[in-house]
Amino acid sequence: MSQFPPNQPPQQPYYQGQPPQQPAGQQPPPYGQPAFQPASAPKKPWYKRAWAIVGFVILGFFILSRLVGGGSADDQTQDAAAQPSVTIAAETTAAPAPEPTTAAPPAETEPAVPTEYKSALKKAQSYIKTMNFSQARLYDQLTSEYGEKFSPEAAQYAIDNVDADWNAEALAAAISYQNTMAMSPSAIWDQLVSEYGEKFTPEQADYAIANLPP
Numbered sequence: 001m002s003q004f005p006p007n008q009p010p011q012q013p014y015y016q017g018q019p020p021q022q023p024a025g026q027q028p029p030p031y032g033q034p035a036f037q038p039a040s041a042p043k044k045p046w047y048k049r050a051w052a053i054v055g056f057v058i059l060g061f062f063i064l065s066r067l068v069g070g071g072s073a074d075d076q077t078q079d080a081a082a083q084p085s086v087t088i089a090a091e092t093t094a095a096p097a098p099e100p101t102t103a104a105p106p107a108e109t110e111p112a113v114p115t116e117y118k119s120a121l122k123k124a125q126s127y128i129k130t131m132n133f134s135q136a137r138l139y140d141q142l143t144s145e146y147g148e149k150f151s152p153e154a155a156q157y158a159i160d161n162v163d164a165d166w167n168a169e170a171l172a173a174a175i176s177y178q179n180t181m182a183m184s185p186s187a188i189w190d191q192l193v194s195e196y197g198e199k200f201t202p203e204q205a206d207y208a209i210a211n212l213p214p
Contacts, residue, residue, distance in 0.1 A: 117157040120150040124158035132173040134192075135159050135166060136199035167207045170200045174208035185209045 120142055127133055127141065141147045142155035150158070170192055177188045191197040192205040200208070 113157075114154070116151060116154045120148070120154040120158035121161050123148055123150075124155075124162040128162060128164045128169070132169050132176065132198075133164075134169060134173075134198050134200040134204070138162075140199075166200070167204055170198070170204040170208040171211050173198050173200070174205075174212055178212060185212060188212075 124138055124142060127138055133141070139155050139159055142150045142158060143152055148155075174188045174192060177183045177191060183191070189205045189209050192200045192208060193202055
């Protein structure tokens with residue numbers, strides 16, 4: 001049922017004070033509608049809305065992650081590419097390792113020669129200069145109890161170290177026998193090798209006979 005009596009127009013709403021003024025150039029509202037309508041709130045731009053802000057944030061995180069990840073990959077690639085050149089430079093400029101040095105072995109010191117040995121050698125050298133001796137006869141002279149009485153070791157040291165040419169000693173003895181006793185070469189040879197004579201070796205006696213002067 002209508003709130004207004006039939007055949008009566010609706011009454012205008014009651015306003016305290018001055019009624020709202022109709023804006024200039026605006027058509028009056030249709031009959032039965034209020035003359036004043038409150039203005040609706042203005043709409044926000046699309047880029048200020050919540051879904052747009054969330055999208056921008058997600059997009060920003062995506063771009064940032066791509067930049068960070070791509071930069072790290074590029075740095076790793078550059079480091080990997082530069083590594084071989086650094087290794088080669090290190091290999092080419094590295095100083096060669098020093099060769100190990102081996103210490104020279106200590107020089108062997110000769111044992112001290114006993115005084116008796118030195119004396120026997122000195123006596124043997126004196127005999128060689130004054131007389132024609134074979135090795136065996138000189139040894140007997142050095143060790144004889146009627147001679148020098150050196151020990152067998154001292155006499156052998158003297159024989160081994162005396163400065164003598166035993167072939168020349170045999171030839172000198174043979175020439176002496178030839179000149180003083182007019183002996184034949186065969187007799188001279190026997191005298192040179194005899195145990196009771198000069199005691200030269202057969203080889204030394206052969207050398208002496210072969211080199212006797214005519």
